Every structure is written in C-alpha cells, then in structure tokens.
Amino acid sequence: MLEMDKKSFKKAYVNKFLEMHGVELKEGNNQQKYEALGSLVRDYVTRIWLKTNKKYNKTGEKQVYYFSMEFLLGRLLGDALLNLGIRDICREALLDLNIKLEDLENLEQDQGLGNGGLGRLAACFLDSMASLDIPGNGCGIRYKYGFFEQKIIDGKQVEVSDAWLKEGNVWEKRKAEKAEIVRFGGEINVSEVDGNLKFTHVNFEPVLAVPYDTPIVGYENEIANTLRLWSAEAVSNEFDFSSFNRGDFLQAIKYKNSVESISQVLYPEDSFYEGKMLRLKQQYFFVSAGVQSIIRHFKKHGGNIELLDEKVAIHINDTHPTLAIPELMRILVDEENLEWNTAWRITTNTISYTNHTILAEALEKWSVDMFQKLLPRIYMIVQEINERYCKELWNKYPGNWDKISRMSIISDGKIKMAHLAVVGSHSVNGVAKLHTEILKKKEMSDFYYLYPNKFNNKTNGITHRRWLLKSNPELTKLLKDTIGDSFIRHPIDLKSFENHLYNEVVLEQLGKIKKFNKERLASTILKNDNIRVDPNSIFDVQVKRIHAYKRQILNCLRIMDLYNKLIDNPNYDIVPRTFIFGGKAAPGYYLAKNTIELINCVARKINNDSRVNDKIKVVFMQNYRVSLAEQIIPGTDVSEQISTTTKEASGTSNMKFMMNGAITVATLDGANIEIKDEVTDDNIVIFGLTADEVLSYYQNGGYKSVDIYNSDQRVKRIIDDLVNGKYHNDKNKFKSIYENLITYNDEFFVLKDFDSYLKAQDKVDTLYRDGNKWQKMCGVNIAHSGIFSSDRTIQEYATGIWGSQVIYKNL
Ligand SMILES: *Cc1c(COP(=O)(O)O)cnc(C)c1O
DSSP, X not given: OOOOOHHHHHHHHHHHHHHHHSSOGGGOOHXXXXXXXXXXXXXXXXXHHHHHHHHHHHHOOOEEEEEOSOEEEEOOHHHHHHHHTOHHHHHHHHHHTTOOHHHHHTTSOOEEESOSHHHHHHHHHHHHHHHTTOOEEEEEXXXXXXXXXXXXXXXXXXXXXXXXXXXXXXXXXXXXXXXXXXXXXXXXXXXXXXXXXXXXXXXOEEEEEEEEEEEEEOSSSSOEEEEEEEEEEOSSXXXXXXXXXXXHHHHHHHHHHHHHGGGTBOOOOSSXXXXXXXXXXXXXXXXXXXXXXXXXXXXXXXXXXXXXXXXXXXEEESSTTTTHHHHHHHIIIIISOOOHHHHHHHHHHHEEEEOOOOOGGGOOEEEHHHHHHHOHHHHHHHHHHHHHHHHHHHHHSTTOHHHHHHHOSEETTEEEHHHHHHHTOSEEEESSHHHHHHIIIIITHHHHHHOGGGEEEOOOOBOHIIIIIITOHHHHHHHHHHHOSHHHHOGGGGGGGGGGTTOHHHHHHHHHHHHHHHHHHHHHHHHHHOOOOOTTSEEEEEESOOOGGGTHHHHHHHHHHHHHHHHHOTTOOOOOEEEEEEOOOOTTOHHHHHHHHHHHHHHHHHHTOXXXXXXXXXXXXXXXXXXXHHHHGGGOSEEEEOOOTTTOSOOSHHHHHHHTTOEEEXXXXXXXXXXXXXXXXXXXXXXSOOHHHHHHHHHHOOOOHHHHHHHOHHHHHHHHHHHSSSSOSSTTTTHHHHHHHTTTOOTTOTTTTHHHHXXXXXXXXXXXXXXXXXXHHHHHHHHTOGGGBHHHHHHHHIIIIIOOOOOOOOO
C-alpha cells in the first residue's frame, strides 16, 4: 500500500496539473484533469515498476510470458488506484477540489485490444499474476485501432473505427532501444559449414518491432509487472527523400505503408478463422519480436541457453501465437547453434497451450503456399517438426495411414495450428471441465491417446478486484461489514457470507444495493440509448458477442412469444421485465447482424405498444465493452447464459454476474456446470439439452426443427412473425433467421430448447415473487463465486503448468 494521505495527494495533484498544463486547476477542463491524474498515478506506478524489475533481475525468478493476440484491458485508472490502495484517498482529495473521481475515470478511453472473452481473460490473468507476486508478462500487439466502436442507427449496427490513441495514452512507455527486427519473405540459402548445415535468410523484408510497455499493478503488494505490446514500423523511419529517384521513392512509401499495416487494426472476428495473409503476418510479427526479446533479456542476465526452460515459461493463448514454437526452434538451432533434439526439448518444455474452442469454423489452418512464401525458414522448421513427429506416429501406428494423415501437422496443403500447438508444447489445457472432457474424448482424442499427460483442465476465472471491488463498491462494503475483508486477498472466504443469509437485514441490504445499481443502469440506458426503463422490473440481461451458438435468437423468440401472450390476454400475470441485450457482431457475419436488427425491431414494436409497456421493455445497449459491462453487471437480476450445450468452452461473463448477485438461467454448458455444482440446483435455473443429447444428435441425426414448428402453436406463430411483416415492412428482412431455423434445420437447437427455456423463465418469475427467497439465492451466488476468481485459475496455471514458485495464498 502506497504511503499517502489526502493532504499530500492533493498537493501533488495540484502541482502536477500546473506543471503539465501551465494553468491553474480551476481553469482546466476535465480532459486536462484526467490527464494530470493519470500522469500522477503513472509516476507512483513507475517507482514500483522499477523496483519490481530490479527484484526480478536480482532473484532470477522464473518468468512467465503470456502470449496473446488480444488483451481487452478496458480502463486502467480506477484499477491502478484500487490496486495502489489509494482510490478512496484520491476520491476524497479530488472532492475537496470539487472534482468527482468517477467523472475523470469515465473520460479514459477503453483499451479495447480484444474481441471478447479470450482477450478479457488475458487481462484478468495479468491482474492476477501481478497480485499474486508471479513474475508474469503479457506479450501482444499494439493495434493502432482496437475493436470497432458500435453505433446502432435505424436498428442496424454501424462500425466506427476505434481511434483509442487519439488523446494519447498515459500508461504506455515506448522503448525504442528494445526494438527487434522481424523478417518476412525472401529466400533461404543453405550451405555447409564445418559439416553442419547453415541457413541464411536473404532478400527478406525487414520490419522493426518497437515495444510499448504498460505496467500492470498488483493489489497492494508493491509489484508492477509488464504488458509489452509491439508496434510495426519501417526499419528506417526517416527517409532521405533526396537520395530516392521517383521509382525508389514510391517503393519506399509502399514499403512503409505495408509495414505499418501490420499493427494497424485488430481483426474483429471472434471464434472465426479467415485465412488472411495480414493476419498471419500479425501473428508472426509479435511472436518473433516477443521470443527474440525474451532470449535477448535472458542472455543479457547471464542465462545459459540450455537451461532456458528452467527460467522461462511461454504460454500461448489459443493457437494464434503457435508460431512461438518454430520461432524458438529457429533461434535455438540457427542462432544459438544447438542440436535439433536439444532445441526441441527446451522448446517443448518452455511452451504451453490453452485451447479455447471446439467450433470448427474457428480452427486455424494456413495454406502451405502462403505460409511458405511469407515465412520460408519457419516453414522449413515446421516441415522438419512434422517429419520427425510423423515418424514417431509411424512407429506407434505402423501402416495406419488414415490416422497418421489425420494427426499430421501438414496435410492437404494446409498447416494445422492446433496440431502444431499440441505437438510442440508440454501442456494442453481446456478452460472448463466439460470443455476439457470434450477435447480429450472427442475433438483431440487421437492426441489425448498419444500424449495423455499433456492434457489438463484450468477452469477460467475473472479478477474480483475489477468485477467486484471496483465495479460494485456498495456490495463490497456490505460484504466487508458482514464478513470482514479477508475475501479481498482470499476470495474463497466469500463463502462465509452464506452464514449471514438467514439475517433479514442483510437480505434487505442486498435488495437495496441491487436496486441502487439498477437505477444507475437505468440512467445509463436513458442517456446512451434513449429508452426509459423501470428499475422495479426484473433486469434480464444477455451481453456478449453476437453469435449463432450463443443463441440471442432463442432469447428474442421467447420475448416475441411473451408479447403474443400479453396481447392475447391483457390479464396475463407476469412480473414486469426489462430485456437488455448488448454485443457486437463481426462486420462480415450476416446472421449476427441480422439478429441485432431483429432485436431492435422487436424492441421498437414492443416499446411503442402501450398495451404492454407497464410489463415489458426491450433494450439493445450500443457499444458493449469492458467499461459498459462494469455498469451493466452490478445492475442485473437475471444472467442469460443460454449457448447450445457443448459450444461455449467456458464463458466468463457468467462468473461476473454471479459474483454480483444475479441469478443465472443456463444450459449445462461450459463453466455454467461448475457454477451449478457450486451453488446447487436450488440457486440456478437450468434448462435445455444435455451434452450427451447434443452430441448424439450431431452424430446420429434425428432432430427435425420443422416438426416442432408444426406441432407447437407458439413456435409456429413466432416463426411466422419473422416473415409476415409484423416486425418489419420488408417481409424478407429476417429471412436468414427463418431459413436458419427451418430450412437449414436449426443447427444450434433453438427450437428444440424453446419449451424448456420458457419453463425456466416461468420459474424465474415465480422465484422472484418471493423477495426474501430471491435475495437469498443472490446471496448464495455471491458467497460461492470466490472459486471463480482468476486468482484461483492463475494459481493452478502457476503450479500445474508453469512451475512458478507460488506463495501459497490459501485458495
Ligand atoms: C467478460 C466479457 C466478455 C465475455 O463474455 P461471455 O459472455 O463469457 O462470452 C466479452 N466482452 C466483454 C466486454 C466482457 O467484459
């Protein structure tokens, strides 16, 4: 905890402001006030940062490098203040100066360098590693433009580029002196030197990778780890224009543009693979820069390269950074002159891999032609890895060509990145129990039989510091008042809150806090989306990427059905509900965009129908992102986690919601199963097909969605409503959704689960009517959420995969 009192903070802040802006505080605007505060906090952090780096260099502790294409950090100021232990002091000091801390915090642009769950997981992991004193570094790309900003115009998603750096970024530090060169294209010359083959890369296009470092502050522990993001620049940034003739000049500009495009923008697809060359370039770019800088640092501090795996762990977040495997091999073999087998032992011991999805459309397979042209030396190494590995397979399964070609890294002109990741690492983990079981028994069963010891589960988690302490201070206070503050360092201690749930005063407090957060959310909805909602209604929320497998359509169909029931029977008795949606669709994903339009058309129709407006309202909140999630989640009563069973590997918003006392309506998918096991059946509402049923339908067929359409009057009516002009003049508007459900037989079992989903929602209604019982359920969810802190997850990674020394934190 930083030694600091209100008075000295105030003084430092006033001075900082004057120094930065050359005017007195009272003459400044809020943006300037934010910048001064950010800069002051950054100064405090910098001291801790230097100290941490010194400590690491002295102790030589094993370093973890978390490689990820995405880090979805959100805002950093509030988090930094909280973890420094000075957020309250800062708030009070600013109040004395007539400034509201939250007003300044809200000016910070979200750092949105990720798409969704995978990128947010990386951000939570950084926070937990720092807070648990684990030397953990992030490695990724400093995209100039992050995940696009979403506007809803005429009910449609419109994408606006996210120029998050336009006002500057106080948190990052450019480290030009630590730049690395990454080489693309060209040819490989092979020669023999002293009986050894020597590989020389010529005619390549060099790209300068410049790191920008951001400190990641641990919770009141004097630790600041580093997130290193790489930016692509032309090798010689300043052209000597006079020395170019016209052709060379244009050539030089072309080169500069081509290089800078590498770190220009984040690809906005979530769980979807598109074989674009630029994407492959991005992957090799940050991975090569990252691995080179790790080796350089390691050697600078006297490390013996043959012992690299004792001092360095590299973790790859999904297959996107898999080229770390051949890149490390290249450095060890070509530059450090190690024997192949020695290099392979070091590489596989250093690298570990997390699988995030079993969706077929997400599997990365690069075409050999493109890959070889862009990365000629890396391709040779992948070929060599594959040849040795296939020999191993041949010895194990002689003559079984089918199996060998199925398991090969290279086949049918494609390089399968998941296969390379499994073969080249010592650990493969799934992100929830069910997901890991499906990996072992189905998706990767061949590999599981070959390497049973590599496979393990690490159920995802979320940082309770951001998702409880920071985003829900009112609930945090109630928890501290009832169970003390040990849960802050040991979130598992939240369990003792269960002992207080017989106390009606506590239940009443829980209700009041929820109401307060719902009122705050209602005013955000009014301000951002111009819809008035009633905080006394049930706030029923589904916020996440828009995806067919996440089934926003199922949610929307039940609203359409409920609307029909309320019109048919004005006395139909329900607890009033507000249906809240949020989430971005990939710009090229037609069905997802069409889903957003449908939700908005249903919202427009219902919200303008006075016959039902005292009972239901529908809101699509635009531009869902981390900072918006922090407002929505504390104000939620019902958390919709309704993916087709087997398709959502874990989910993490399910954990954020339960930690904030929402009741989950869920399929038995991903981590929902573990949430159910924690809270028991009485405190969650489960519906839908089981994993075995879904897998059996996929394997054996037997499901016909049109049969449900024909036999269930409710279903027939809402499906017809999609195409009869009820929600849009253009009857073809939602044809893609109609066809998906009927013509193409409903791949995600929306209609199959419809009846069960409606029953689940009826149950929610009944439970909510008993106020005390409902609050108690919310309390049980809060009390059992500690296990889903990413501190638990990171302890498991550290001890089970990385071999970090962990000071045991009582989890
Ligand atoms: C937590 C989070 C996600 C992941 O949500 P799921 O429902 O688990 O897919 C996505 N986006 C943001 C902004 C988040 O905070």
